[in-house]
Amino acid sequence: MIKGGFAGRILHVNLSEQRTWTEPVDDALARDYVGGLGICIKLASDLIPRGVEPLSPESVFVLGVGPLVGTDLPSSSRMYAVARLPASGTVGWCGAGGYTFGAQLKYAGYDHIIVSGMADKPVYINIEDARVDIRDAGAMWGLGIDDTCESVYRDLDAQAGVIAIGQAGENKSAIAMAFVDRISTLGRGGFGAVMGAKNLKAIVVQGSGGITVSDRKRFNKLSRSLLNSFREYKYLKEWQELGMLKAFPMVPIDVYKRMKERRTACVSCPVGCKEVVRIPDGPFAGLVKHTSSALNLFTPMMYGMQDPWEAVKLITDLDSYGMDMFEFFGLMGMARELAGSGVISLTPEEPEIDLTSFSSMSAWAERIARRQGTGDLLADGFSAVLEKLGNEAKQHAPALIKGIHPYAGPGAALPWDRFGTMELGQVLDPRGPHVGSGGSPTYFAIRPLEVFPKHLKRMGIPENVVDRILGPDRNKLHVGRLLRYSHAWFAMLGSLGICARGQVNRFYNADLCAKAYEAATGIPTSTDDLRKRVDRVWTTFRELNIREGLDASKEALPDQWFRESGFKEYLTGEPLSKKQAEEMKKEYFDEWGWEG
Amino acid sequence: MKYEITYIQENCSGCLRCQLACSRAYARSFQPSAACIKIESRGAEYRIIFTKDCVECGFCADNCLFGALTKTPKEVTA
Numbered sequence: 010m011i012k013g014g015f016a017g018r019i020l021h022v023n024l025s026e027q028r029t030w031t032e033p034v035d036d037a038l039a040r041d042y043v044g045g046l047g048i049c050i051k052l053a054s055d056l057i058p059r060g061v062e063p064l065s066p067e068s069v070f071v072l073g074v075g076p077l078v079g080t081d082l083p084s085s086s087r088m089y090a091v092a093r094l095p096a097s098g099t100v101g102w103c104g105a106g107g108y109t110f111g112a113q114l115k116y117a118g119y120d121h122i123i124v125s126g127m128a129d130k131p132v133y134i135n136i137e138d139a140r141v142d143i144r145d146a147g148a149m150w151g152l153g154i155d156d157t158c159e160s161v162y163r164d165l166d167a168q169a170g171v172i173a174i175g176q177a178g179e180n181k182s183a184i185a186m187a188f189v190d191r192i193s194t195l196g197r198g199g200f201g202a203v204m205g206a207k208n209l210k211a212i213v214v215q216g217s218g219g220i221t222v223s224d225r226k227r228f229n230k231l232s233r234s235l236l237n238s239f240r241e242y243k244y245l246k247e248w249q250e251l252g253m254l255k256a257f258p259m260v261p262i263d264v265y266k267r268m269k270e271r272r273t274a275c276v277s278c279p280v281g282c283k284e285v286v287r288i289p290d291g292p293f294a295g296l297v298k299h300t301s302s303a304l305n306l307f308t309p310m311m312y313g314m315q316d317p318w319e320a321v322k323l324i325t326d327l328d329s330y331g332m333d334m335f336e337f338f339g340l341m342g343m344a345r346e347l348a349g350s351g352v353i354s355l356t357p358e359e360p361e362i363d364l365t366s367f368s369s370m371s372a373w374a375e376r377i378a379r380r381q382g383t384g385d386l387l388a389d390g391f392s393a394v395l396e397k398l399g400n401e402a403k404q405h406a407p408a409l410i411k412g413i414h415p416y417a418g419p420g421a422a423l424p425w426d427r428f429g430t431m432e433l434g435q436v437l438d439p440r441g442p443h444v445g446s447g448g449s450p451t452y453f454a455i456r457p458l459e460v461f462p463k464h465l466k467r468m469g470i471p472e473n474v475v476d477r478i479l480g481p482d483r484n485k486l487h488v489g490r491l492l493r494y495s496h497a498w499f500a501m502l503g504s505l506g507i508c509a510r511g512q513v514n515r516f517y518n519a520d521l522c523a524k525a526y527e528a529a530t531g532i533p534t535s536t537d538d539l540r541k542r543v544d545r546v547w548t549t550f551r552e553l554n555i556r557e558g559l560d561a562s563k564e565a566l567p568d569q570w571f572r573e574s575g576f577k578e579y580l581t582g583e584p585l586s587k588k589q590a591e592e593m594k595k596e597y598f599d600e601w602g603w604e605g
Numbered sequence: 606m607k608y609e610i611t612y613i614q615e616n617c618s619g620c621l622r623c624q625l626a627c628s629r630a631y632a633r634s635f636q637p638s639a640a641c642i643k644i645e646s647r648g649a650e651y652r653i654i655f656t657k658d659c660v661e662c663g664f665c666a667d668n669c670l671f672g673a674l675t676k677t678p679k680e681v682t683a
Binding site for chain 2: 079080081109112116162167168216217218219220221222225229236239240245249271272273274275276277278279281
């Protein structure tokens with residue numbers, strides 16, 4: 010039944026047995042779970058053992074890309090992993106711009122990789138088309154992400170996709186992530202530790218094959234038409250010039266321009282939000298950094314660091330260790346309070362914890378990544394620290410959801426104060442706090458309601474439901490009801506392999522997604538079919554987490570969100586009460602038809 | 606129609622749309638390895654190389670939205 014789009018095979022790697030094998034992508038699996046994120050979730054549901062310890066040899070993770078990845082449909086390079094994560098204990102989706110890895114995986118002949126077991130020494134998985142080896146990674150172990158990738162690139166004569174972990178992952182830190190092609194981040198919640206616990210340093214893939222589509226004529230027409238929409242977009246050049254800073258101008262543009270080297274893009278993306286920068290002067294002059302966004306590089310300035318180049322250097326170090334910068338700063342803020350109140354004692358050689366100081370933060374980044382001194386405690390993440398230190402420590406904790414610090418909201422790195430779907434979604438995404446799955450028109454604060462219906466229609470929301478979300482007079486906004494469809498829209502884009510970033514997904518709509526999927530795969534798919542299938546994807550994701558212990562207590566709204574200078578109601582800007590937010594949660598579950 | 610393809614390597618983003626367009630047209634598959642244009646990455650740089658099989662159709666330039674590739678019609682001589 011599958012006639013195109015899919016590479017057609019799932020690669021299994023058992024690290025304990027040093028064995029690899031493949032199986033075909035089952036027709037019914039492709040039809041019912043679409044691909045990419047959807048199939049990752051279904052495979053994880055089937056293969057992750059109930060109650061498994063995230064860092065045990067029995068733990069399994071699944072990687073994968075959707076059926077549009079590798080084609081020229083604009084911005085279809087998204088990749089996902091699903092694993093049980095150590096920071097939250099949840100089974101989480103981990104998403105990344107696939108850069109070259111996603112497409113290379115397809116060209117090598119695989120849609121998904123399932124990794125099980127644990128190697129008895131550091132290894133990496135090397136994939137060259139049909140040839141798959143588990144290789145010794147002794148020379149890579151101990152290297153940061155950049156050096157690991159460079160060591161791979163040096164030995165190859167063609168482009169390769171690389172997923173790698175740094176020292177934080179090797180040392181099984183709960184705030185460790187993996188990086189895709191040293192640029193995109195994979196796995197807030199500790200996916201890097203999941204790889205590290207398996208002694209898996211990296212996955213390298215080179216593919217020389219190709220991807221065909223079922224209906225070439227129809228697919229090419231859709232793709233060409235869509236590319237023209239990008240071409241005619243009046244802000245395209247500005248996006249290409251500024252990247253994510255166009256949406257979030259965190260630093261003066263002249264500062265950014267002084268360091269910008271070049272724009273880079275995931276395979277097939279005509280916008281490009283990745284970039285290469287070079288620090289122009291000062292003690293770190295000449296440092297080159299590949300990043301998923303210059304925006305990230307200035308995050309330390311949100312915590313009070315003054316020098317932009319010190320900020321860039323610090324994030325370069327955090328990325329190289331393979332560490333989640335938001336969790337790092339959240340943990341350091343809590344550690345400062347714990348040390349100040351005497352709950353923990355720093356060792357004499359440990360520097361004072363000062364979030365505004367480069368030297369302090371740089372030293373602490375290393376201490377956590379290498380598990381030195383108090384860094385060993387902090388490396389295990391919020392839940393472990395609080396469990397170890399007991400009630401005395403809890404009063405110093407920031408807002409936490411499922412053991413992870415939500416990074417958007419009052420007192421967080423992204424001080425967004427209007428309470429839209431991305432903000433509420435931090436509580437209701439089963440994986441833990443992440444804004445990625447909660448996209449909707451509320452992505453931009455204070456957007457006029459008049460523009461909502463066209464975006465809601467684009468997300469595939471039926472007209473009769475729009476009334477429930479905006480009210481019959483279209484003058485209200487039920488954030489909880491809208492979030493239910495944000496999650497479905499996210500599942501749709503992720504299962505196909507389309508980027509979810511606002512500047513890209515604005516060109517897509519549910520009808521177009523269904524047509525592109527059908528033209529690529531040959532699987533008969535109406536818009537309604539696709540809606541039902543992605544609802545199945547997100548429902549399976551939630552059921553999987555309920556099986557693993559998700560309950561209402563783990564989705565409590567943080568009290569910190571409702572204190573002075575807390576969240577504001579999206580439309581009016583009035584302070585948001587906890588009662589209002591609780592009502593939104595009820596509406597979310599009601600809209601799904603689930604019990605809350 | 607044949608085209609003169611000019612390129613500005615520093616504008617290349619590595620999106621590979623050029624390779625996808627070329628292979629779609631001539632290999633009937635999305636297959637960068639089969640494209641007549643190669644994008645080699647070297648650190649922070651990309652190198653654009655045309656193979657001897659390139660027929661100068663200009664599809665690659667049509668698909669470049671970063672200004673790395675442009676095409677101008679070649680004069681037809683008798």
